[in-house]
Amino acid sequence: xxxxxxxxxxxxxxxxxxxxxxxxxxxxxxxxxxxxxxxxxxxxxxxxxxxxxxxxxxxxxxxxxxxxxxxxxxxxxxxxxxxxxxxxxxxxxxxxxxxxxxxxxxxxxxxxxxxxxxxxxxxxxxxxxxxxxxxxxxxxxxxxxxxxxxxxxxxxxxxxxxxxxxxxxxxxxxxxxxxxxxxxxxxxxxxxxxxxxxxxxxxxxxxxxxxxxxxxxxxxxxxxxxxxxxxxxxx
Amino acid sequence: xxxxxxxxxxxxxxxxxxxxxxxxxxxxxxxxxxxxxxxxxxxxxxxxxxxxxxxxxxxxxxxxxxxxxxxxxxxxxxxxxxxxxxxxxxxxxxxxxxxxxxxxxxxxxxxxxxxxxxxxxxxxxxxxxxxxxxxxxxxxxxxxxxxxxxxxxxxxxxxxxxxxxxxxxxxxxxxxxxxxxxxxxxxxxxxxxxxxxxxxxxxxxxxxxxxxxxxxxxxxxxxxxxxxxxxxxxxxxxxxxxxxxxxxxxxxxxxxxxxxxxxxxxxxx
Ligand SMILES: Nc1ncnc2c1ncn2[C@@H]1O[C@H](COP(=O)(O)OP(=O)(O)O)[C@@H](O)[C@H]1O
Ligand SMILES: [Mg+2]
Numbered sequence: 001x002x003x004x005x006x007x008x009x010x011x012x013x014x015x016x017x018x019x020x021x022x023x024x025x026x027x028x029x030x031x032x033x034x035x036x037x038x039x040x041x042x043x044x045x046x047x048x049x050x051x052x053x054x055x056x057x058x059x060x061x062x063x064x065x066x067x068x069x070x071x072x073x074x075x076x077x078x079x080x081x082x083x084x085x086x087x088x089x090x091x092x093x094x095x096x097x098x099x100x101x102x103x104x105x106x107x108x109x110x111x112x113x114x115x116x117x118x119x120x121x122x123x124x125x126x127x128x129x130x131x132x133x134x135x136x137x138x139x140x141x142x143x144x145x146x147x148x149x150x151x152x153x154x155x156x157x158x159x160x161x162x163x164x165x166x167x168x169x170x171x172x173x174x175x176x177x178x179x180x181x182x183x184x185x186x187x188x189x190x191x192x193x194x195x196x197x198x199x200x201x202x203x204x205x206x207x208x209x210x211x212x213x214x215x216x217x218x219x220x221x222x223x224x225x226x227x228x229x230x231x232x233x234x235x
Numbered sequence: 236x237x238x239x240x241x242x243x244x245x246x247x248x249x250x251x252x253x254x255x256x257x258x259x260x261x262x263x264x265x266x267x268x269x270x271x272x273x274x275x276x277x278x279x280x281x282x283x284x285x286x287x288x289x290x291x292x293x294x295x296x297x298x299x300x301x302x303x304x305x306x307x308x309x310x311x312x313x314x315x316x317x318x319x320x321x322x323x324x325x326x327x328x329x330x331x332x333x334x335x336x337x338x339x340x341x342x343x344x345x346x347x348x349x350x351x352x353x354x355x356x357x358x359x360x361x362x363x364x365x366x367x368x369x370x371x372x373x374x375x376x377x378x379x380x381x382x383x384x385x386x387x388x389x390x391x392x393x394x395x396x397x398x399x400x401x402x403x404x405x406x407x408x409x410x411x412x413x414x415x416x417x418x419x420x421x422x423x424x425x426x427x428x429x430x431x432x433x434x435x436x437x438x439x440x441x442x443x444x445x446x447x448x449x450x451x452x453x454x455x456x457x458x459x460x461x462x463x464x465x466x467x468x469x470x471x472x473x474x475x476x477x478x479x480x481x482x483x484x485x486x487x488x489x490x491x492x493x494x495x496x497x498x499x500x501x502x503x504x
Contacts, residue, residue, distance in 0.1 A: 054396055074399040075406070083400050090397030092390045099386040104401050152402050 003030045005156060005187055006051075006082075011060035013050045020046050021057070022211040028156070028204070033188045035198035035219075037233055038208035044191040045087055047208060048158045051189075052077050052084050065155070081155035085162065089145045091133040097144060098129040104151040112184075113150045121177050122147055139170035146177070156187045163194045171197060195235070199223070207232045236368030239464035240423035241441055242448040243375060243457060244416035250392045250455030251412050254303065255311075257318035259420055260442030261325030266291040266421025267433045268333050271340055280343040284425055291421025296414040303413065304406075322438065329435050337434030364426050371419065372461055379457065388412060392455065444471065447486060451493045453503025462501055 006028040013021035021043050028034055038044050049055040051062055052074050062069040064082055077083075092100055101115060119126040122143040128136075133144055142162050149157055162178075163171045171194065178201055182188060192198035199205070205222040207215040209232040215225070222228065229235050245259045270287035274280055298321075306314055341347070342360040350359045379385040391398045391405045398405050423441075431437065448467045452459025470489050474482030493501060 052400065054399075073406075074396070075402060075404050078400050078402045083402075086397065086400070090394050090400070092393040092397070094389045094393055095386055100390070102383060103387045103390055103403060105403075148401055152400075 004028070005030050005032070005065065007061070007063040008051070009061040009063070011047070011050050011057045011062070013046055013055050013057045015046075015055070020211050021050060024050070024060070024208065024211075024213050026204075026206045026213060026216045028187060028189065031182070031185055031187055032204055033182055033190065033202045034204040034206055035195075035202035036189060036191045036206050036208060037195060037198065038214075039233065042208045042232075043211040044208055045160055046211075048084055048086075048160050048189070048191060051158060052082060054084070078152050078154075081153070082158065083149050083152050083154045084158040085142075085145045085149050085160065087160040087164070089138075089141045091136070091141055091144070093132065093134040095133065096129065097125060097131055097133055100133055100144060100148060101129075101151060104148060111153050113153050115151075118147045118150060121150075121180070138165045139167070139174070142166065142170075142174065143177075150181075154186070156189065157181070159188060159190045161191055161193060163192065163197060175200065195233070236365050236464070236468070237423040237427045238441070238444060238448055238468045239368050239461055240371060240419045240426070241445040242452065242460040242464050243371070244419035244423075245445055246449050246452065246455055246457060246460045247419075248413055248416040249449065251388070251409055252303070254306065254314050255318070255446075256303075256416075257315065257442065258298075258321035258325060259416075259445060260438035260440075261322050262291050262295065262417045262420040263424040263441055264329060264433075264435070264438040265294065265325060266424030267428045267437065268329055268424075269421070270425030270428055271333070271338055271433050274340050280340065280429075283340070284422075287425040288418040288422040291424070292414040292418030295417025296410065298417070299410050299413045304410075322442075325438065326435055333433075335435055337432050339432045340428040342429040360429055364430070367422070367426055371422070375457060444486070447490050449500075451490050451500055453497075453500030456500070456502035459500055459502035 004027055008024060008026050011021050011024040012019070024043070024047050026034065036044050036047065046055055050057045053069060053072060054074055064077070064080065067080070069077055095103070101118070124140065125143060125147060128140070133141060136144065146157075146159075146162070162174060166174065175197055178188065178190075182201065188201070190198055190201060199219060199222075202219055205215075205217060205219055206213060207222075207228055214232050215222070215228045217225075241259065241263055245256060248254060248256055248259075266287045269290045270283040273283040273286050277283070302317065306317055346360040346363050348359055349356045350362060352362070379388060387398070387403050388408055390401075390403060391408050395405050444467060448460060448463040451467060452461070452463025466489065467486060470486055471482065474485045478485070497503065
């Protein structure tokens with residue numbers, strides 16, 4: 001058995017008075033890649049936001065690397081090794097690409113991720129350092145967003161619909177980059193509408209419906225469970 | 236130019252925190268009074284010029300720790316009530332410590348004469364104030380646009396949540412930028428003191444003008460604060476000289492026209 005990296009127990013999250021997450025639970029081991037699937041509005045984005053305390057859960061626990069993250073600020077969670085690439089990609093319109101990459105503090109010299117390694121992963125960024133990121137295409141924005149996240153040297157990367165709105169060849173390029181990240185030992189939670197791509201990356205699947213975890217298991221079990229696929233994803 | 240120092244501070248705070256600090260004028264007044272005391276004790280205007288902004292920044296820091304950190308997420312009505320309440324506290328503190336009389340500070344000797352520029356005579360202290368304004372504008376520009384910390388500040392304005400996810404301590408940035416904004420208000424207070432004097436009520440006079448500048452320039456935009464303060468300052472001074480009867484109205488008219496053409500202000504997003 002490999003080490004448990006993340007343990008999520010019965011999360012409940014509200015937006016104002018509406019009870020959005022009503023019981024999310026799953027766990028993740030080192031170097032796992034979990035695909036979180038579910039219909040639009042099921043609560044996938046809210047789940048990812050709750051993991052890093054951008055939306056504060058009202059009850060339940062997130063245990064990351066043996067530490068309970070209750071009341072821990074997102075900034076410290078990122079420092080500890082879990083960060084999110086949000087659905088909107090979180091570009092900084094007033095910063096150039098170079099600035100966007102340079103503002104992430106690199107404390108220690110044994111950091112896994114450095115700029116040269118980032119350019120190896122996404123060569124096209126290298127030629128656009130002086131550009132402002134809001135002039136970018138969706139694919140370039142996604143690559144920049146992932147690069148920034150990697151520079152924080154995460155153990156666990158949360159990706160919210162990274163392929164949304166991207167052309168098929170870009171999706172392919174992204175897929176290759178993410179596979180190589182997994183090979184390098186990173187753990188990933190990916191929320192995707194592109195189920196085929198997500199299943200190609202993942203070894204675990206968690207299905208969310210109406211704010212609740214409906215099903216969790218290995219990828220092969222998921223692929224054989226047409227009942228779950230039909231009821232909660234409509235496929 | 237003092238208008239620029241004030242609106243720069245206010246607009247930085249607004250850009251980062253989405254708080255309109257109505258007590259910004261009070262910090263300007265308190266900066267002037269602190270400068271007055273330092274000048275009285277030390278007889279050095281230069282010492283007052285340096286220390287008054289630092290003390291005002293310190294007051295800003297404490298205000299943030301005690302009050303503002305809690306209202307960040309609060310609704311606009313509470314912000315208005317709190318910062319409006321601070322105006323009264325500021326005014327009463329000034330009356331308590333310094334009395335209700337008005338005071339004056341004299342400019343240092345080297346700046347007490349006049350200088351001929353383009354055939355017209357200007358008091359050299361006024362030119363010095365303009366110089367301070369330009370210097371601060373340049374320093375702010377370099378700090379925000381050319382340094383790594385400046386880039387972190389801009390990132391925190393653009394998307395605070397994303398900045399946090401990238402291990403940027405946005406809370407710390409907020410505190411220091413809030414203090415910086417307050418320090419600029421204090422600097423405005425002490426620089427203007429030799430021209431306008433120091434008296435209770437000086438806070439409200441500038442507050443309205445500063446708010447207009449920020450609205451016209453585009454809240455959160457430093458460039459907007461610069462251009463807006465030049466525009467409003469120009470309209471204000473020339474209006475008072477040539478058409479004093481309607482000078483006040485003209486400023487509001489300029490604001491109204493700007494907002495009709497550009498609802499987010501000249502440099503607003
Ligand atoms: N900021 C918000 N305020 C109120 N309700 C929200 C907010 N964001 C999302 N919701 C609601 O929460 C539910 C889950 O949203 P979300 O987590 O974005 O779903 P998903 O990512 O699975 O599409 C939806 O019903 C949505 O309408
Ligand atoms: Mg979503």
